[in-house]
Amino acid sequence: MAAISLQGICKRYRDHTAVHHLDLEVQAGEFMVLVGPSGCGKSTTLRMIAGLEDITQGRLLIGGKDVTHAEPHERDIAMVFQSYALYPHMTVQMNMAFGLLRTSKLARAEIDARVHDAAERLRITELLGRRPNELSGGQRQRVAIGRALVRQPKVFLFDEPLSNLDAKLRTHMRGELEWLHAELGITIVYVTHDQVEAMTLGTRIAVMDGGRLQQVGAPMDIYREPATRFVASFIGSPEMNFLSPPVDPAAQAWLAQQYGDGASRHGVVLGLRPEEIGLVPDDGRAVVPPLHWNGTVQRIERLGADAYAQIQVGNSSVLVRTLGDTALEAGHVTRLTADAQRLRVFDAQGDSVLAVRA
Numbered sequence: 334m335a336a337i338s339l340q341g342i343c344k345r346y347r348d349h350t351a352v353h354h355l356d357l358e359v360q361a362g363e364f365m366v367l368v369g370p371s372g373c374g375k376s377t378t379l380r381m382i383a384g385l386e387d388i389t390q391g392r393l394l395i396g397g398k399d400v401t402h403a404e405p406h407e408r409d410i411a412m413v414f415q416s417y418a419l420y421p422h423m424t425v426q427m428n429m430a431f432g433l434l435r436t437s438k439l440a441r442a443e444i445d446a447r448v449h450d451a452a453e454r455l456r457i458t459e460l461l462g463r464r465p466n467e468l469s470g471g472q473r474q475r476v477a478i479g480r481a482l483v484r485q486p487k488v489f490l491f492d493e494p495l496s497n498l499d500a501k502l503r504t505h506m507r508g509e510l511e512w513l514h515a516e517l518g519i520t521i522v523y524v525t526h527d528q529v530e531a532m533t534l535g536t537r538i539a540v541m542d543g544g545r546l547q548q549v550g551a552p553m554d555i556y557r558e559p560a561t562r563f564v565a566s567f568i569g570s571p572e573m574n575f576l577s578p579p580v581d582p583a584a585q586a587w588l589a590q591q592y593g594d595g596a597s598r599h600g601v602v603l604g605l606r607p608e609e610i611g612l613v614p615d616d617g618r619a620v621v622p623p624l625h626w627n628g629t630v631q632r633i634e635r636l637g638a639d640a641y642a643q644i645q646v647g648n649s650s651v652l653v654r655t656l657g658d659t660a661l662e663a664g665h666v667t668r669l670t671a672d673a674q675r676l677r678v679f680d681a682q683g684d685s686v687l688a689v690r691a
């Protein structure tokens with residue numbers, strides 16, 4: 334395993350900059366997920382690490398060695414693609430050995446030893462005699478990884494490996510990948526547009542937008558303390574709610590006291606996750622904290638233990654997580670209260686965070 338250092342990496346196509354001055358340190362043994370919407374530059378970044386795309390500007394180090402202009406095969410990396418690309422007519426054993434037989438000068442005995450060792454570590458020894466069509470999706474992925482492993486790469490690169498699978502298999506494969514990372518202790522850089530995948534797999538995640546790195550951190554740190562409004566709305570499912578502060582003077586005063594003057598002035602937006610909003614009956618009896626809104630329930634979606642309430646507050650529609658057996662129904666008027674500890678205050682015009690107390 335090896336660390337990867339991206340230093341001021343840029344990628345320019347003729348009239349278009351796909352990646353702007355990217356600085357990112359991937360530690361040895363880390364599972365780093367690059368995540369962002371389609372077109373944000375994550376595949377281009379991965380392909381530059383792999384050597385499949387020229388680096389316009391900046392420096393790339395793998396395991397401390399400058400490989401900015403090195404050929405792909407000089408980089409000690411292995412890329413695992415979405416399709417696995419196994420040879421259908423070959424056994425698992427041959428699929429894993431074939432690359433080395435063709436391109437390396439290793440003795441046959443050494444190659445066989447590596448195949449058996451990789452198979453052992455991946456727990457697919459009993460599958461070595463089978464062909465790909467006799468394997469499950471998870472087993473195929475293990476073989477594809479085994480084939481890469483026998484080359485003893487320092488880094489594994491994955492480009493959306495799960496995006497063609499149905500939801501159930503995807504969940505299963507996430508477990509497989511997690512296990513593999515823990516078992517093999519390899520450095521992984523993994524590209525996905527799916528923030529759930531990023532949250533569940535990454536030891537750290539790098540969120541990109543518009544060719545720029547927005548934030549790098551442990552998944553829950555990013556969830557709790559997003560650096561920009563883009564990150565706040567991109568990470569988390571269902572999405573964070575953005576609400577104007579109540580016009581009520583008591584609420585304004587409370588906000589100013591807790592978060593500074595900037596938080597109470599006009600033109601800020603409060604970011605609240607669905608689980609950070611409380612629902613209090615509007616019956617004149619309950620004690621209401623200073624920060625609250627009135628709203629009308631539009632819809633209750635009951636999922637079992639939890640329910641999501643869609644609530645109209647002024648011009649905004651707000652999603653609140655509540656209990657599955659809530660007595661609320663569409664048409665009810667309710668009061669929304671904010672968990673004061675979790676508030677994020679954003680500049681309504683721009684992207685910046687004015688205050689976070691996560």
Ligand code: ADP
Pocket residue numbers: 346347349350351369370371372373374375376377378
């Ligand atoms: P992502 O993987 O995040 O979906 P990409 O890295 O594939 O995004 O692409 C980033 C941007 O670079 C996009 O705007 C894309 O259209 C552009 N791009 C990718 N490849 C090329 C190319 N060969 N020529 C010109 N523009 C490209």
